[in-house]
Amino acid sequence: MPALVLLGAQWGDEGKGKATDLLGGSVDYVVRYQGGNNAGHTVVVGDQKYALHLLPSGILSPGCTPVIGNGVVVDPSVLFSELNGLNERGIDTSRLLISGNAHIITPYNVTVDKVTERFLGKRKIGTTGRGIGPTYADKINRVGIRVQDLYDESILTQKVEAALDGKNQLLTKVFNRRAIETDQIVEELLTYAERLRPYVADTVLLLNKALDDDKVVLFEGGQGTLLDIDHGTYPFVTSSNPTAGGACTGSGVGPTKISKVIGILKAYTTRVGAGPFPTELLDEDGEALRRIGHERGVTTGRDRRCGWFDAPIARYATRVNGLTDFFLTKLDVLTGWDEIPVCVAYEIDGRRVEELPYSQTDFHHAKPIYETLPGWSEDITKAKTFADLPKNAQGYVKALEDMSGAPISAIGVGPGRDETIEINSFI
Template identity: 70%
Template sequence: IGTTGRGIGPAYADKINRVGIRVQDLFDENILRQKVEGALDQKNHLLVKIFNRRSITADEIVDDLLAYAERVRPMVADTSLLLNDALEAGDVVVFEGGQATMLDVDHGTYPFVTSSSATAGGASTGSGVGPNRLDRIVGIVKAYTTRVGSGPFPTELFDESGDWLRSRGFEFGTTTGRPRRVGWYDAPITRYATRINGITDLVLTKLDILGGLEQIPVCVAYDVDGERFDDLPVNQTDFHHAKPVLEYYPGWSEDISTARTFEDLPQNAQDYVLALEKMSGTRISVIGVGPARDQVIVRHDLID
């Protein structure tokens, strides 16, 4: 399904199976040992009977974990209290999600998903900050679409256009280096993400990558066996067989990497952004026109 092979899935499985070891367990050797022994009751059966490996003793695991206890202790705190105190003091607190809506374990293209809540609601469950404290939800979306790993991808390109987008946008996995799957902008997915997350602002990145195209296709709906879907089909089988309904927008040839205001963009680039904004269900507040930190156009401030 596209896993990085770093053990994230098994760690989440242990959490849900209630056999996971938490950081606070490092500070109570008796509890740590009980939990390790309980986990090994399951793990050793898998190691020995399924994978034909030797069993692991509780002593070696406990000794290894305890070696980190004092090193970690100064970094452990009641982070929910810490964050809420900061909010009460009027500080700005930013949560960042490391995955995307379509990889969310509940709302993504299950089972081709990550193991966690990657949507905005996960910020509350993961941090202990109530959802009523989240006053701005910023979604990041490229001017085209990419995905790493398996799963439905209606606008995916398998031709020279896909190779061009991947090469020009340097679309390779940050962790694994794997080539990303690429396709045209998918407005129904963006609308879905806006609804699921309660997105207030979109940051549209990599607009510069599309420079030089005579026409830019945009997916505005799906065709499933002759039936039009303006939003994501509720049945994943339908989504898997969905074909994009495309509309085409005039491209531009100008270099937009030095643009710092919306008016600096060529008219066709402005029209493309405004069309995406209208389709996406929320405003596009920031536009990326290059990889550097200052290569952005700010239409609306993200922090009041």
């Protein structure tokens, strides 16, 4: 049962799209299991760059079936915009499958997201404003709209009415906005029904049958471990579970069928949005990492906050996900530094703390304790084997592996599809 989970081991933006695309030619299905169009994956194929937000990265791999699982929230307008963009560039998107149990991001979810974030002012979370959180809230409050509801107008109308009962009170009485009409929302959602129909499937049944038939299924997380609603830096997190357990609930495939869990680990650390970040660099080094690494959010367009590698975070990701392997990305970005600091522990109130503190207060006050590793100046983008790397680059990779708790099985030495060193096979 070759089922692989591939997820971010930091705050997201680690290069999951490149890793998924690398495996795409060897897998039969690529499954997004959580999140929505608040995710962003950049995949470089030859001289072509593709920015994906909602679609699984496997959509770029001929012969691979991309699947949007039940744990994903889907904005139909974004979905069709993304499909149209790929079709115009000659990409076949007809293989896409979407779970009928996936929830729909409605226009009122987007409205509530934006006005709520604006209302929070200095206490804002840093959401993308795309309606993700409110859609998951509707799901939990059992007033969500699922893809399958688009095919029963009566049920759809009842559900939209139920959802708007409370939201219109909030919009008119708290935020001084106009009420949203039920009929207007229903009419808009119904316009998507027929175009969605060819993609809608019982993906739970399909994926389990595929695994029974020894097909290779790759589960792709949308965000990173530290953005997990349960295991991340709450409340500065996403509204779903990108950690490995979310792959099971978000796809309907049981944990006994998972054979490997691969963590994507950037050779330094970045995050987008608010929240604690112990190794953040607000100096020339941070600006250099941002510039050389092109650290700008694929979905948000916001500059990413940049810092040195944080080993306690990597160990935490290994622990909560049960990681079997790491894919280390963007090693090439560190070329040119004489010395490279690595955070090995934290100082909190005068104490040395080796692991990620569970207390938000402690993590907020954590100061990085660094060890310095020798850097390298040689161009590594043409390296094809680990032995091709400069000795100091090899030493850096080995040190990160020792600190992180799982083997580094692949290394990204450039943005291109072929700029990867494979040490151990993932499949």
